[in-house]
Amino acid sequence: MSDQVQKRGEGRSEYGVSLLLLALGVVAIVDALGLIERGARGFMTARTVPMFVGGLLILCAVLLAVDIARGGRGEQEEGEDVDLSHGSDFRTVGLLAVAFAFNAAFIDRLGWPITGAVLFFGAAFALGNRHYVRLAVISVLLSVVTWYGFFLGLDVKLPAGLLDGIL
Amino acid sequence: MDGINALLEGMSSALTPMNLLYAFLGVLLGTAIGVLPGIGPAMAIALLLPLTYTLEVEQAIIMFAGLYYGGMYGGSTTSILLNTPGESASVMTAIEGNKMAKAGRGAAALATAAIGSFVAGTIATLCLALLAPQVVKFAIQLGDPDYLAVMVFAFVAVTTVLGSSKIRGFASLGLGVWIGLIGIDQTSGQQRLTFGIDQLSDGIDVVVVAVAVFAMGEALWIAAHLRRAPARIIPIKGRLMTREDLSRSWKPWLRGSAIGFPFGAIPAGGAEIPTFLSYITERKLAKKPEEFGKGAIEGVAGPEATNNASAAGSLVPLLTLGIPTTATAAVMILAFQTYGIQPGPRLFDEQGPLVWTLIASLLIGNAMLLALNLPMAGLWAKLLLIPRPYLYAGILMFASLGAYAANGTAFDLWLLLLIGGLGFAMRRYGLPVVPLIVGLILAPRAEVFMRRALQISDGHLSGLVNTPFSKVVYALVLLVVLVPLVWGQVRKRRTPPEDPTSGPDGTRLQQHANSEGA
Numbered sequence: 001m002s003d004q005v006q007k008r009g010e011g012r013s014e015y016g017v018s019l020l021l022l023a024l025g026v027v028a029i030v031d032a033l034g035l036i037e038r039g040a041r042g043f044m045t046a047r048t049v050p051m052f053v054g055g056l057l058i059l060c061a062v063l064l065a066v067d068i069a070r071g072g073r074g075e076q077e078e079g080e081d082v083d084l085s086h087g088s089d090f091r092t093v094g095l096l097a098v099a100f101a102f103n104a105a106f107i108d109r110l111g112w113p114i115t116g117a118v119l120f121f122g123a124a125f126a127l128g129n130r131h132y133v134r135l136a137v138i139s140v141l142l143s144v145v146t147w148y149g150f151f152l153g154l155d156v157k158l159p160a161g162l163l164d165g166i167l
Numbered sequence: 168m169d170g171i172n173a174l175l176e177g178m179s180s181a182l183t184p185m186n187l188l189y190a191f192l193g194v195l196l197g198t199a200i201g202v203l204p205g206i207g208p209a210m211a212i213a214l215l216l217p218l219t220y221t222l223e224v225e226q227a228i229i230m231f232a233g234l235y236y237g238g239m240y241g242g243s244t245t246s247i248l249l250n251t252p253g254e255s256a257s258v259m260t261a262i263e264g265n266k267m268a269k270a271g272r273g274a275a276a277l278a279t280a281a282i283g284s285f286v287a288g289t290i291a292t293l294c295l296a297l298l299a300p301q302v303v304k305f306a307i308q309l310g311d312p313d314y315l316a317v318m319v320f321a322f323v324a325v326t327t328v329l330g331s332s333k334i335r336g337f338a339s340l341g342l343g344v345w346i347g348l349i350g351i352d353q354t355s356g357q358q359r360l361t362f363g364i365d366q367l368s369d370g371i372d373v374v375v376v377a378v379a380v381f382a383m384g385e386a387l388w389i390a391a392h393l394r395r396a397p398a399r400i401i402p403i404k405g406r407l408m409t410r411e412d413l414s415r416s417w418k419p420w421l422r423g424s425a426i427g428f429p430f431g432a433i434p435a436g437g438a439e440i441p442t443f444l445s446y447i448t449e450r451k452l453a454k455k456p457e458e459f460g461k462g463a464i465e466g467v468a469g470p471e472a473t474n475n476a477s478a479a480g481s482l483v484p485l486l487t488l489g490i491p492t493t494a495t496a497a498v499m500i501l502a503f504q505t506y507g508i509q510p511g512p513r514l515f516d517e518q519g520p521l522v523w524t525l526i527a528s529l530l531i532g533n534a535m536l537l538a539l540n541l542p543m544a545g546l547w548a549k550l551l552l553i554p555r556p557y558l559y560a561g562i563l564m565f566a567s568l569g570a571y572a573a574n575g576t577a578f579d580l581w582l583l584l585l586i587g588g589l590g591f592a593m594r595r596y597g598l599p600v601v602p603l604i605v606g607l608i609l610a611p612r613a614e615v616f617m618r619r620a621l622q623i624s625d626g627h628l629s630g631l632v633n634t635p636f637s638k639v640v641y642a643l644v645l646l647v648v649l650v651p652l653v654w655g656q657v658r659k660r661r662t663p664p665e666d667p668t669s670g671p672d673g674t675r676l677q678q679h680a681n682s683e684g685a
Binding site: 014016017020021024025027028031032035036044045046049050053056057060061063064067072073074075076077079080081082083084086088089090092093096097099100101103104105107108112116119120121123124125126127128129138142143146150154155156158 | 204205217218220221245249331332334335337338341342344345348352354355357359360385386387388389390391392393394395554555556557559560561563564567568571572577580581583584587588591592594595596597598610614617618621622626
């Protein structure tokens with residue numbers, strides 16, 4: 001990471017983490033204040049820990065902001081397939097999120113064999129696969145096989161949705 | 168109960184054909200998943216948790232034992248053959264291992280890693296069998312304030328030892344504790360942080376969070392930075408170990424076991440420090456130190472043995488105190504909890520046969536791994552060629568399967584997406600994920616211990632520190648916090664800041680390892 005040149009203005013998004021911590025800390029404290037002090041013995045009530053955690057998060061937010069202002073940067077995670085020389089490719093991540101959200105939204109109505117296949121197809125497409133026919137076959141195969149696998153092998157019934165009665 | 172006798176009994180129940188099959192399945196899946204780039208052992212177990220929901224608890228635990236060691240083995244293959252280390256524990260192995268592979272001695276590097284892992288895994292597992300009953304004998308007398316102290320120690324250790332930034336570690340811990348607060352407070356029956364959403368009143372399933380953070384977050388992060396051209400795989404060449412290789416390896420194996428196990432056993436988290444220590448020890452003791460940096464076999468044998476010994480060591484606090492110190496250990500605890508089993512000192516009384524079967528399975532799995540890996544390393548390496556779109560699409564698919572199967576609601580899928588997004592942001596901004604998961608698992612229990620301790624003391628804070636044990640532990644906590652601070656100040660004063668070599672050995676080596684991958 002040391003060889004990466006810090007561009008001007010880069011790192012401003014780091015403050016986002018600080019803001020998130022601050023927001024969560026405030027939420028924890030506000031939520032805790034809404035609790036009733038009931039059956040309290042000593043000073044530990046249902047409030048104590050949320051108040052403490054809220055305070056800790058706010059403290060973290062402040063300290064992190066100070067660290068960032070002094071030039072501290074989070075070290076991005078590396079990995080076998082990770083290339084950090086470019087910025088994040090949000091088009092890919094967005095497409096993945098859409099494929100995933102489609103599955104979450106329709107799994108109960110359309111059933112896993114359909115939404116699971118769409119998820120796999122969409123995700124592999126987003127990641128650059130362009131062998132549409134092969135990919136479609138693999139997607140359907142995977143979702144149907146996992147449906148049967150979970151149903152027969154593990155006794156977990158994933159929603160069949162539209163295909164109820166056919167599978 | 169005497170550890171060795173109990174272990175022999177565990178052996179006899181682990182050696183039934185069915186159980187051997189599950190152990191084999193575990194090591195097979197574990198190695199495969201460990202070799203696959205982008206998937207570490209923690210993610211592997213998180214993804215496979217739902218597959219074991221309907222297994223008998225004994226069989227599931229046996230399988231997880233295989234997965235646990237298998238994932239470790241697989242990781243070393245990847246780090247030697249690809250020129251970038253995957254998991255932080257493999258960074259040190261990668262430095263020399265990769266150089267060896269490039270010099271046409273890949274087979275020897277893989278062999279010393281495999282045999283070293285076996286030797287260290289076996290020694291450390293036997294140490295676990297001997298040590299665990301002693302720890303339990305002691306831990307059974309501990310009260311609420313003592314447990315609270317141990318948990319505070321785990322929190323502090325896991326946040327200050329791991330990662331480069333302490334403040335980011337604490338932020339991650341705070342996030343985990345925050346998520347852990349969601350749901351009905353057990354003592355007062357009030358809803359906390361549920362925002363009136365019914366599905367949140369039982370709290371967020373820890374399995375969902377684990378899958379989200381380890382699998383979703385990781386897959387999204389890699390997807391955003393996927394290498395256009397996948398990393399080049401170095402073909403495996405050369406002979407297996409020669410006599411010279413062996414004579415240069417056996418001492419590092421043993422030293423690695425001795426360094427790794429204690430570091431794993433104290434709840435201070437991670438294999439980074441012990442593997443680093445092993446590396447510099449071997450470099451110092453080597454007969455030909457000039458070979459280091461060019462492919463010295465000692466530099467593979469030592470850290471790899473250390474890595475496995477520390478994995479076995481981390482099972483000591485996990486099984487005897489219920490304290491997870493690494494990502495993999497945290498997911499292992501979840502595996503227990505899905506069966507309603509709470510690791511801790513009473514585990515050995517209540518589930519004695521189960522624990523000893525687990526420990527025996529670790530030994531069996533370890534032997535299986537050696538048989539699987541020595542002759543088949545080349546075959547495993549083929550897994551590195553898997554097309555990345557399929558691999559990461561498959562991870563997303565399995566993640567959603569796991570989260571859905573946990574409770575059968577689509578709500579969990581939305582949570583998975585949301586927390587997966589958080590996991591992505593954490594990787595982007597350098598927040599380590601282990602403190603989050605440790606905080607999430609331990610904080611609710613820490614709250615219970617704290618409340619009970621304060622009820623007994625009638626609200627006096629002294630009730631938290633009124634035992635000798637808790638006093639000692641809090642003193643250690645202070646040491647862990649203060650020593651690096653003071654040390655940093657002293658070093659700053661001694662070396663002028665503009666000196667480019669002022670960084671400790673560790674950062675220099677780290678940079679070396681990183682630039683290797685570039």
